[in-house]
Amino acid sequence: xxKYFVLTSVxxxxxxxxxxxxxxxxxxxxxxELTAEQRAAASSNQNVTEMYSFxxxxxxxxxxxxxxxxxxxxxxxxxxxxxxxxxxxxNVDFKTASLIFNTGLDNGAMVKFKTDxxxxxxxxxxxxxxxxxxxxxxxxxxxFIGTYTCGESETGGLGVSYNSEGKxxxxxxxxxxxxxxxxxxxxxxxxxxxxxxxxxxxxxxxxLQNIGGVIEFSGVANGDVIIGDWNxxxxxxxxxxxxxTNANPNDRVARLTFNNGTSTLEAKFDNWYDVSATxxxxxxxxxxxxxxxxxxxxxSSTATEHHVAHDFKWNGQDAHSVQKAGFENTxxxxxxxxxxxxxxxxxxxxxxxxxxxxxxxxxxxxxxMRFDMGFGGTRQ
Numbered sequence: 001x002x003k004y005f006v007l008t009s010v011x012x013x014x015x016x017x018x019x020x021x022x023x024x025x026x027x028x029x030x031x032x033e034l035t036a037e038q039r040a041a042a043s044s045n046q047n048v049t050e051m052y053s054f055x056x057x058x059x060x061x062x063x064x065x066x067x068x069x070x071x072x073x074x075x076x077x078x079x080x081x082x083x084x085x086x087x088x089x090x091n092v093d094f095k096t097a098s099l100i101f102n103t104g105l106d107n108g109a110m111v112k113f114k115t116d117x118x119x120x121x122x123x124x125x126x127x128x129x130x131x132x133x134x135x136x137x138x139x140x141x142x143x144f145i146g147t148y149t150c151g152e153s154e155t156g157g158l159g160v161s162y163n164s165e166g167k168x169x170x171x172x173x174x175x176x177x178x179x180x181x182x183x184x185x186x187x188x189x190x191x192x193x194x195x196x197x198x199x200x201x202x203x204x205x206x207x208l209q210n211i212g213g214v215i216e217f218s219g220v221a222n223g224d225v226i227i228g229d230w231n232x233x234x235x236x237x238x239x240x241x242x243x244x245t246n247a248n249p250n251d252r253v254a255r256l257t258f259n260n261g262t263s264t265l266e267a268k269f270d271n272w273y274d275v276s277a278t279x280x281x282x283x284x285x286x287x288x289x290x291x292x293x294x295x296x297x298x299x300s301s302t303a304t305e306h307h308v309a310h311d312f313k314w315n316g317q318d319a320h321s322v323q324k325a326g327f328e329n330t331x332x333x334x335x336x337x338x339x340x341x342x343x344x345x346x347x348x349x350x351x352x353x354x355x356x357x358x359x360x361x362x363x364x365x366x367x368x369m370r371f372d373m374g375f376g377g378t379r380q
Contacts, residue, residue, distance in 0.1 A: 041120035044140045045089060049177050050167045053119050055087045057202040087202055088119040094198035095338070096181070096354065111162075111181055111196050124160055126181065133183070135160045145186050159186035166352075166376050169220045169244065175203035175342040178352040178376040180222075195223065195374035197352035198340060205341040205348050209261040209281040217351045219377020220244055221254035221267035221275075225299075227311055229366040237307045239299045241269045241373065254375055256339065256351050262286075263339050265353065265375060271299045272312065273320075275373065277337055277355055285324050285337030288357055293318035314359075314369065322357060332360045339375070352376040 042053045094111040114123035124144050126133040135146030135158060148158040163180045166173040176199030182190035205211070222242040228235035246252045247270055254267040263279040273290035280286045298309045314320035327335045335357050343349030358370030 037118045041116075041118040044120050046167075047140055048121055048142050048162055048167075049089070049164045050171070050173055051089065051092065051177050051199070052174050053089060055175065055200055055202060057085050057087060085202075087200060088115050089113045089121060090115040091202070092177075092198065092200055094177070094196040096194040096196045111198075124162060124181075126160070126183075133158050133160065157186050158183055159188075159190055161190050165220060165222060165374060169376075171219055171350075171376055172378055173199075173350050173352070173376060175200045176340065176350050176352045176376070178354070178374045180374065193224065193372075195354045195356075195372045197338075197354045197374055197376065199342045199350075199352065203342045203344070205343055205346050207346070208258075208283060208341065211258070211346075211348065212260055214260075215258040215348055216380040217256040217258070217348075217377040218253050218380050219256070219351075219375060221265075221373055221375040223355070223371065223373030225272060225312055226368075226370045226372075227307060228368060230360060230368045231365055235366065239271065239312060241272050243267050243269060246270050254377065256375065256377055258341070258348060258351075263351075265339060265355075267373065267375065268292075270295070271297050275355070279337075279339050279353075283339045283341070283353075285335070285355065287321065287323050288335065288337070288355065290314060290320040291318075293320075312369075332362060334358045334370075343379075348379060350376070350378045 045051075045053045090113055092113060096111060110125075110127045112125045113121050114125060116122045121137060123134065123136045123146070126135075131148055131150045133146065133148040135144035137144050142162045142164075144160040144162065146158060146160075147155055149155050160181060160183045163182065164177050165171075165179040166177045168179070176197070178195070178197035180193050180195055182193050184190040184192055220243055222240070222244075224238050224240055226236055226238045228237050230236070243254050244252055246268055248268075251268045254265065256263060256265045261281040263283065265277045265279070266274070267276075268274045272293075272295075274292045276289045276291070277285060278287045293313050299312045310316055322335060324335060327333075329335065337353065337355035339351055339353035341348040341351050353375050355373040355375075356371065358368070360368045
């Protein structure tokens with residue numbers, strides 16, 4: 001049985017890498033002399049994420065990954081002599097799926113790294129509409145401990161772990177990342193989770209509708225489906241979904257197809273539906289389809305005494321579809337998602353995103369069901 005970290009209730013919580021050396025860029029290869037501190041920072045960051053620790057934007061060398069000096073007084077980029085601007089991991093923005101039913105992605109939590117003067121990750125900030133958390137990195141790992149503030153008066157200790165799926169699956173993501181942040185009481189299991197995705201804003205691809213042709217991305221998707229009574233923590237049950245565990249070798253990846261401005265994301269899970277999401281020209285979710293729910297391994301191998309495989313299906317059906325148009329996020333339902341593309345010179349080279357869909361049937365809170373998923377991949 002999955003247990004969830006509680007502040008005063010589950011709903012209160014809900015509401016409330018860097019390489020180094022010479023890197024080839026669009027204008028050639030540039031070497032930057034590294035200090036010992038900068039090399040150490042880049043090495044430490046790679047324990048957390050595969051992303052570049054530093055990115056230069058603009059100037060004569062717009063695409064390199066140096067470990068150049070930075071100023072502690074300028075956290076929004078440091079101007080370099082060649083006219084470029086240096087950014088580090090503190091300039092990366094991650095967005096999560098909404099934490100509760102009455103908030104969509106626009107109000108979902110934001111996750112940001114904090115870095116020291118050498119560009120080494122030393123903390124994380126999490127923010128949503130009512131809760132702020134500020135946690136410090138423990139040693140050189142992926143665990144962070146600090147405090148949260150909820151509303152005007154409620155505070156407490158909080159432990160957070162940052163889990164990069166880009167790094168775990170060696171996807172080679174340079175400008176973006178995706179995965180899971182987990183949190184809970186420091187010293188205990190961190191069972192509350194939220195999937196995140198994002199990257200360097202200066203490497204985010206804009207104007208998707210003006211990019212023609214078909215581009216294929218291959219990567220990994222994972223997620224969770226949670227069922228039970230959202231007002232009764234002990235009733236909640238969760239199943240983990242992961243495309244890398246698919247028994248069919250040909251289906252062990254998730255695929256994203258970009259086609260003249262719109263995108264289709266497909267993920268096949270051994271123990272749940274096949275999921276297909278269509279994104280509009282802004283990268284935002286347009287439709288979500290669940291098919292092939294008649295799989296023989298449909299979460300049955302891990303069903304508890306409270307729930308059986310049938311309970312993990314939308315309305316008990318083998319197929320289900322939902323459209324974003326006309327859908328309103330409320331306290332009873334939520335539907336959101338996005339894919340962001342990143343690369344050099346507005347050319348998509350990698351993609352990350354999240355999906356979220358949940359429903360609390362009117363008058364039947366015990367049948368609540370929620371799906372969260374993250375994706376990341378590189379251009380083929």
